[in-house]
Amino acid sequence: MNKLCLITGATSGIGKAAAKELAKLGFDLILTGRSEEKGKQLSDLLNEKYKVKSEFIRCDISSLKDVREFAEKVKSKYDRLNVLINNAGSRFSEYQKSSDEIELTFATNHLGHFLLTYLLLDILKKSDNARVINVSSSAHYGKQMDIDDLVSPKEYNRSLIYGRSKLANVLFTYEFVRRNNNSNIVMNAVDPGGVATNFAKNEGFFRWLKHIGFYIAKRQLLTPKQGAETVIYLASSEDVKNVTGKFFYEKKEKRSSDESYDLNKAKGLWELSEQLCGVKFFT
Numbered sequence: 163m164n165k166l167c168l169i170t171g172a173t174s175g176i177g178k179a180a181a182k183e184l185a186k187l188g189f190d191l192i193l194t195g196r197s198e199e200k201g202k203q204l205s206d207l208l209n210e211k212y213k214v215k216s217e218f219i220r221c222d223i224s225s226l227k228d229v230r231e232f233a234e235k236v237k238s239k240y241d242r243l244n245v246l247i248n249n250a251g252s253r254f255s256e257y258q259k260s261s262d263e264i265e266l267t268f269a270t271n272h273l274g275h276f277l278l279t280y281l282l283l284d285i286l287k288k289s290d291n292a293r294v295i296n297v298s299s300s301a302h303y304g305k306q307m308d309i310d311d312l313v314s315p316k317e318y319n320r321s322l323i324y325g326r327s328k329l330a331n332v333l334f335t336y337e338f339v340r341r342n343n344n345s346n347i348v349m350n351a352v353d354p355g356g357v358a359t360n361f362a363k364n365e366g367f368f369r370w371l372k373h374i375g376f377y378i379a380k381r382q383l384l385t386p387k388q389g390a391e392t393v394i395y396l397a398s399s400e401d402v403k404n405v406t407g408k409f410f411y412e413k414k415e416k417r418s419s420d421e422s423y424d425l426n427k428a429k430g431l432w433e434l435s436e437q438l439c440g441v442k443f444f445t
């Protein structure tokens with residue numbers, strides 16, 4: 163039986179490239195995102211080209227209601243999950259709120275994935291050695307976590323708010339591992355590098371150009387396939403099947419920011435996330 167992997171943000175960029183490579187390796191796939199058209203096109207392509215079973219199920223990850231409905235659909239069809247890739251993410255020029263009245267970057271990049279992981283925990287536990295991969299960013303470096311400022315930030319600075327949401331991905335990873343001491347699930351975070359994707363296109367052409375121009379100037383711009391390499395490595399390599407609670411860059415462990423190792427910040431984020439989602443992860 164093929165292993166099963168769920169990828170959020172599979173309709174574009176790093177998630178799409180990871181889906182193609184994992185299908186090539188023989189994984190069955192659950193793909194999600196908001197664009198039905200792109201998602202369906204990709205699952206048809208993967209099924210035809212690699213003879214795997216993949217399907218697209220729509221979900222707006224920023225909406226807690228959508229995440230709950232999505233998880234129900236997944237669990238009604240699948241009784242085990244080997245790999246969860248929490249990849250969907252965005253940055254926004256203007257302050258916006260999610261349908262739950264939560265700042266949209268935090269809701270999209272962290273909170274929806276926190277709830278999704280919680281809701282899929284029982285089917286992850288059912289597979290031997292399940293793996294969860296959280297796609298973070300180098301943007302988390304230098305950012306401080308202010309727990310009281312996440313839901314309704316007093317000031318909106320898009321880089322700070324985005325970097326903080328990517329810091330939340332790392333804090334979540336470490337805190338999950340500290341709390342989850344009796345299950346077979348490993349969890350790691352990844353900085354994919356600077357990747358030429360649709361990221362930042364929602365902010366307009368010049369912001370997108372500035373984003374990729376930064377990495378072009380450093381001669382570090384990656385293709386989506388290259389940007390997905392560490393994600394695929396963590397999802398599939400035997401070398402890392404027991405590695406947990408680490409931050410990866412270029413398929414190697416790397417130290418994340420000092421702030422990401424702050425136990426009080428991790429605890430605060432965890433408790434806030436549980437409260438906003440109305441769940442209790444580990445009892």
Ligand SMILES: NC(=O)c1ccc[n+]([C@@H]2O[C@H](COP(=O)([O-])OP(=O)(O)OC[C@H]3O[C@@H](n4cnc5c(N)ncnc54)[C@H](OP(=O)(O)O)[C@@H]3O)[C@@H](O)[C@H]2O)c1
Pocket residue numbers: 170171172173174175176177194195196197198200221222223224249250251252270297298299300353354355356357358359360361362
């Ligand atoms: N590109 C980079 O240089 C870079 C660097 C560091 C980290 N990252 C991280 O890499 C991850 C993937 O980004 P990318 O570069 O591949 O960008 P991308 O090409 O823009 O892809 C983003 C994906 O996220 C999905 N998505 C966005 N908002 C969503 C929502 N509300 N609900 C469901 N899906 C949503 C999009 O799907 P739909 O539009 O179909 O919803 C799309 O599939 C992000 O977490 C980003 O922070 C990227």
